[in-house]
Amino acid sequence: MSSSTFSSFCFDSGCLWKDEMKVTKAKRQNAGNMFAKCSVNTKAQKAEKPIRIGVLGASGYTGSEIVRLLVNHPHFGISFLTADRKAGQPLSSVFPHLITQGLPNLIAVKDAEFSGVDAVFCCLPHGTTQDIIKGLPRHLKIVDLSADFRLRDISEYEEWYGQAHRAPDLQKEAVYGLTEISREEIKDARLVANPGCYPTTIQIPLFPLIKRNLIRVDNIIIDSKSGVTGAGRGAKESNMYAELAEGIYSYGVARHRHVPEIEQGLSDAADSKITISFTPHLMPIIRGMQSTIYVEMASGVTVDDLYQQLKTTYEDEEFVILLEKGIVPRTHDVRGSNYCLMNVFPDRIPGRAIIISVIDNLLKGASGQAMQNLNLMFGLPESTGLLSPALFP
Numbered sequence: 001m002s003s004s005t006f007s008s009f010c011f012d013s014g015c016l017w018k019d020e021m022k023v024t025k026a027k028r029q030n031a032g033n034m035f036a037k038c039s040v041n042t043k044a045q046k047a048e049k050p051i052r053i054g055v056l057g058a059s060g061y062t063g064s065e066i067v068r069l070l071v072n073h074p075h076f077g078i079s080f081l082t083a084d085r086k087a088g089q090p091l092s093s094v095f096p097h098l099i100t101q102g103l104p105n106l107i108a109v110k111d112a113e114f115s116g117v118d119a120v121f122c123c124l125p126h127g128t129t130q131d132i133i134k135g136l137p138r139h140l141k142i143v144d145l146s147a148d149f150r151l152r153d154i155s156e157y158e159e160w161y162g163q164a165h166r167a168p169d170l171q172k173e174a175v176y177g178l179t180e181i182s183r184e185e186i187k188d189a190r191l192v193a194n195p196g197c198y199p200t201t202i203q204i205p206l207f208p209l210i211k212r213n214l215i216r217v218d219n220i221i222i223d224s225k226s227g228v229t230g231a232g233r234g235a236k237e238s239n240m241y242a243e244l245a246e247g248i249y250s251y252g253v254a255r256h257r258h259v260p261e262i263e264q265g266l267s268d269a270a271d272s273k274i275t276i277s278f279t280p281h282l283m284p285i286i287r288g289m290q291s292t293i294y295v296e297m298a299s300g301v302t303v304d305d306l307y308q309q310l311k312t313t314y315e316d317e318e319f320v321i322l323l324e325k326g327i328v329p330r331t332h333d334v335r336g337s338n339y340c341l342m343n344v345f346p347d348r349i350p351g352r353a354i355i356i357s358v359i360d361n362l363l364k365g366a367s368g369q370a371m372q373n374l375n376l377m378f379g380l381p382e383s384t385g386l387l388s389p390a391l392f393p
Contacts (some may be wrong), residue, residue, distance in 0.1 A: 003183050003393075007173075011196050011239040013189070014237060015363055023256055023378050027266050028178060030177075033314045040077060040348050044367055045074065046074060046075070046077055046361070047074060049076045049258050049380055050075055050076060050077030051075055051077065051118050051119065052077055052079045052116060052117040052118045053070060053076050053077065053078055053079060053117060053118070053119055053120070053121065053374075054078075054079050054080045054081075054082070054112055054117040054119075054120040054121075055067060055078065055080070055081045055120070056082045056109060056120055056122045056123060056124055056132065057082065057083065057120065057122065057123035057124040058081035058082060058083050058091060058094075058106060058123065059085070059086050059091075059094050059095075059106065059233075060082035060123055060232065060233050061232065061233050061362055062145050062243065062271060062362060062366045062367050062370075063081075063083075063121075063123035063367075064091075064094075064095045064319065065362045065363065065367035065368070066123060066145075066364065066367045066370065066371070067081065067091065067095075067098060067101075067103065068136065069100045069367060069368065069371050069385055069386070070385075071098075071103075071370075072385055073371070073384065073385035074384065074385065075378075075380060075384065076374075076385070078104065079101060079106055079113075079116055079117045080113065081103065081104055081105075081106050081107070081114050082106065082107055082108060082111075082112055083106040083107075084108045084109060084224045086106050087106055087107050087108040087111070088105060088107075088150070089105065089106050090103070090105050090106070091103045091104075091105070092141075093306050094106070097262065100222065100329065100346050101120055101166045101208055103345060108142060111231060111327050114136055114137050115137060115139065115142060115148055115196070117144070118139075118378075119138070119140055119141040119142065119374060119377070119378070120136070120140055120143075120146065121143050121367075121370055121374070122124040122142060122143070122144040122145060122146065123145045123367075124146055125146060125232075126146040126147040126148050126161060127146075127148070127163055128146075128149040128159065128289070129144055129146040129149075129341050130148045130149075130165065130166040130167040130170070131166055131167070133148075133149075133167065133170065134166070134167040134169075134170050135280065135344060136196035138190075140190075141189075141190055141191075141369045141374065141377045141378070142190065142191045142192070142375065143177065143194055143374050143377075144174075144192070144193055144194060145366055145367070145370055145371050146345050147161065147196065147257065147261070148165075148167075148193075149159070149167075149170070149174035150174075150176060150193045150195065150196065150264075151260055152171070152176075152264065153260075153262060154168050154262045154323055155262075159260075160257050160259070160260050161257060163239070165213050167231075170191065173197045174189075174191045174192070174193045175189035175192050175193065176190065176192075176193050176195065176264075177189075177192040177195060177198075177369065177370075177373045178195045178200065178203055178204070178207075178265065178369075179196050179203075179319075179369055179372045179373055179376070179382065180314070180319075180320055181203065181207055181265075182206060182365055183376065183382075185375065186308045186373050186376045187251065187376050187377065187379075189377060192370075193372075194240045194366065194369060194370045194373060195261070195365075195369065196258045196261055196365070197218070197226065197359070197361040197365030197366060198224050198256070198258045198262065198278075198289070198290055198291065198365075199228070199258050199261045199262045199265060199278060200340070200359060200364060200365050200369065201224065201289055201290070201291040201340065201357045201358070201365070202222055202224070202266075202278075202357070203261050203262065203265040203266065204294065204314075204320055204340055204342070204357060205293065205334045205342050205344075205355045206220070206266055206268045206269070206293065206295075207265065207266070207308060208269075208309055208310065208314075209271040209295070209306055209309060209310070210270050210274075211269045211270075211377070212267055212300055212309055213298055213352075214297065214301050214305055215295040215296065215297055215298060215301070215306070215308055216295070216296040216297070216298060216317065217266070217272070217274045218274045218275075219296045220222075220266075220274070220277065220280045220294070220295055221276075221277045221293070221294040221295075221296070222262075222276055222277065222279070222291055222292070222293050222294075223279055223281070223291070223292045223293075223294075223371050224278070224279070224281065224284060224289065224290065224291040225248075225280070225281045225282075225283045225288045225289065225290050225291075225294070226280060226281070226283065226288075226361055227283060227286050227287040227288045227331075227361055228244055228282060228283070228284070228288065228339075229286055229287050229303075229362055230289065230365075237388070238243065238251075240373045240390055241373075244282065245284050246284060247284065248281050248282070248283060248284075249282040250279060250280070250281045250282075251280060251281070251282060252280055253279055254277075254278075254279075256278060256279075256280050258278070258280075258288050259276070259278055262276060262278065263275060263276060277287065278296070283335060284378065285331070286360065287335060287336075287357070287360055287361055288331030288332075288335055288359075288360060289331065289358065289360070289361040289365055290329070290331055290356065290357070290358045290361050291355075291356070291357045291358075292354065292356050293353070293354070293355040293356075293357070294347065294353075294354055295352065295353050295354075296351055296352050297351055297352065297353055298357075302322045303345070303346045305343060306344045307322070307325065307344050308352055310322050310342070310344065318382070318383045318387075319339050319364065319372070319383070319386070320339075320340045321339055321340065321342070322342055323341055323342070323343045325343070326345075327343060328356060329341040329342055329343055329356050329357065329358040329389065331360075332359050332363070332389065332390075332392055333358070333392065334359055334360050334363075334390050335388055335390050335391050335392065336360060336363070336388065336390055336391035337360060337363060337364075337368075337389060337390040337391075338360075338363045338364050338368035338369070338371075338372065338386045339359070339360075339364060339390065340358070340359045340364050340390075341351055341354055341357070341358050341359075342355065342356060342357040342358070343355070344356075350386060360390075368386055371385060371386055372386060
């Protein structure tokens, strides 16, 4: 399916496309001078022959968000949904908010007909994904939301995840899917390793600054905070209401599994090994993520230089928004959306700057970016099905 098929205007599916959705960026920058996109339908009208999608692990938070995005996607259709422990049940028994969507019942992975789909989203836990993906037919396009294919060095995977990598040949094929950084590689990929949530909030602002040698790479300190959905849906004592409410919980101190993924991406930007100081915290909110990043600027560089570089890098991006100077990003303003909002501020310590980046951990930090990547893999405008604004309040 060629990208030219989709370089046209489409009104009946509630969207407006042309040339990778550049019109939407212009619309946002010229609010009031252009029309707004709207749809009166509660369900998206599908293409006559939709691209057939399977979702592995549909009973988790990222799986349910993939399903929610798919039902409103004009060119993707759901063929099957898997959840081994809930096989035979309707998805609405697991996620009642999806009861109106007429979805297929959940099945076990072993019962999935992979020959009848064009692509799969894999939302399974790390450690289980490698064996499943290496057994899938070669015609499938795959976006894996686990950590199983994010680290190029399989010895690092073993060190940080406590088990040997079981698909090393497939790892060589995987493309790391930070969309705004690796767009061209993603377009031609068969297997995309979708980034983690913390790495997304951190690499988006830091990558261009490191690439342009605007900050020192030996003194990067990152303080990140996540909503509890970032810890998954499994029943754990540490995730209970009484354990989390009215408090903040630091975890994975100096040993969080996203560290090697972050360092891998930043080292690519620097073309040398980078080591960071990273501490994540769990917050008593459902969804949302903020990374506050403390950096030392290179000699002669100002905060305005950092701001201008971020503006130059991302001014044509649909989902990465550099706010006006002085405005502090808030997780409230990205909740339920695929957007990343960020800004940079002068520190009180001379020569240092503070960068704040926020996303919805389940969307830009997981399922939304996964959809963005699969759109690219099929030659669709990457914003297709993802232009809903944030939910507020």
